[in-house]
Amino acid sequence: MSQLDIDWVRAQFPAFSQPSLQGQAFFENAGGSYTCQQVIDRLFRFYTERKVQPYAPYEPSRLGGEEMDEARTRLAAMLGVETDELSFGPSTTQNTYVLAQAFRQYLDEGDAIVVTNQDHEANSGPWRRLANEGIEVREWQIDPETGHLDPAALTPLMADGKVRLVCFPHCSNVVGEVNDVAAICAQAKAAGAYTCVDGVSYAPHGFEDVGALGADIYLFSAYKTYGPHQGIMVIRRALGEVLPNQGHYFNEGSLYKRFTPAGPDHAQVAASAGMADYMEALSAHHGGPASGAGAARFAHDLMREQEVSLLEPLLAYLSSKNSLRLIGSDSPTGRAPTVAVSLDRPGEAVAADLAPHGIMAGGGDFYAVRPLGAMGVNLDKGVLRLSFTHYTHHGEIQQLIGALDKVL
CATH class of the missing domain: 3.40.640.10 (Type I PLP-dependent aspartate aminotransferase-like (Major domain))
Known part of the structure; x- marks a missing residue:
């Protein structure tokens, strides 16, 4: 499996070339992803x-x-x-x-x-x-x-x-x-x-x-x-x-x-x-099958490999903090890059504090009232959710960690 060509990937998403979004790292992908050029064209x-x-x-x-x-x-x-x-x-x-x-x-x-x-x-x-x-x-x-x-x-x-x-x-x-x-x-x-x-x-x-x-x-x-x-x-x-x-x-x-x-x-x-179109292009660009189910499986594995590598430093950082509770496993394998943390103040307020540092994240219950309640999370405060996908850059993870250091 070849390493993900992150520059090629990000070139498929017009959002990354928009002047208004320069310096902004998107960490609310679980609420909705950027749209690829192939979809926009169609x-x-x-x-x-x-x-x-x-x-x-x-x-x-x-x-x-x-x-x-x-x-x-x-x-x-x-x-x-x-x-x-x-x-x-x-x-x-x-x-x-x-x-x-x-x-x-x-x-x-x-x-x-x-x-x-x-x-x-x-x-x-x-x-x-x-x-x-x-x-x-x-x-x-x-x-x-x-x-x-x-x-x-x-x-x-x-x-x-x-x-x-x-x-x-x-x-x-x-x-x-x-x-x-x-x-x-x-x-x-x-x-x-x-x-x-x-x-x-x-x-x-x-x-x-x-x-x-x-x-x-x-x-x-x-x-x-x-x-x-x-x-x-x-x-x-x-x-x-x-x-x-x-x-x-x-x-x-x-x-x-x-x-x-x-x-x-x-x-x-x-x-x-x-x-x-995008999944097939992603697979073909990295030497995988050019169409159909084979392209989808190849693209899936490429995406997951990138996401696990991005999760490792973020989960290690969050696990080291006594001031928060990481929801779910601290292992980067076996989980999606949707990372929720419970804090001593509302997640939405922390997300607002992160925004001036170029971090676009979300806070609240995310319609997951039942699991959060079952885990003893204060629903009035909710959680801070940091979610990303394969098009996230390693530099953005470091930007997020730096911003969290300042805010927390």
Whole structure:
């Protein structure tokens, strides 16, 4: 594996060349990433050349529809699933809500589902509301000290055979630990349950082979993976065809339309192919495969290797400070570069103090009220969150550490 060419990478993102952002280090990537040039170019082209209802026989409409289909085809291939198993929606939160409504109609009274208290509320709240419909909701709880989600604690929750669905995150947006999705999905399947995996906090760090993971549903947000503000949803065929249709009745025969009640944002769907463009270019530039799933896996490994090298000095620095509590593991492997710390004052106030030092970070609860509360974090203060991706420079990590020294 070649070392990441950080200058080439940053050249793919227009934000890094903007005069207003010079000297500013971006550490709130978990809230939304910079957008790559490939996505911007496709979005601009659609709005200037294709801004029409797609799939009609005239040229601009035909090309617009082809670009939308291209996005679905290429992203599905990168994720290791069939083209029609991938859907777009306005956001992951909305997609989860639609899925919960489908399960509300599908499940019988007395059936049970499992949710965790490690989740962002978007992959917890809609499922928990099913308790109002006679569905039993069981909570798979984290370790209150470490935030770890122990698979052994899932076993007794499924012992009676009533659990039909297990909902859990690929990784938490505050704990950062990467859960063993493949093992958990196999565990749930053996107990007769489907799985819904929230990949929002993991996908920015590389596209996984969802087919190999074994998840029945996998969700993430394109605006956190260098693309437009769309929710991307994989629903495997065996589940998607038995859940009640949530789209127009005349679209129920189309798997990717069954869980999209409203018409998609044509331009943003088409622009999402730019994410595939970027992953393939990243792989090819570094000597990897030039297309498809192979490019996605190669790019994933490149990105993760860079992120681990960036995490090492930051975690070492934070672990040395008695004035804060590092949420999650202090090991750079096995976690995403989403680093939350609890302090003696509000995280939002510390983020404001960091801003004059050129550090763009966030503070608060980040809709992770349940995990933070379970870990004993004062929710009035929340946490300071420092999140980055592969395009972050080692010099920016040193800039962050220097700023923290001054502020803390």
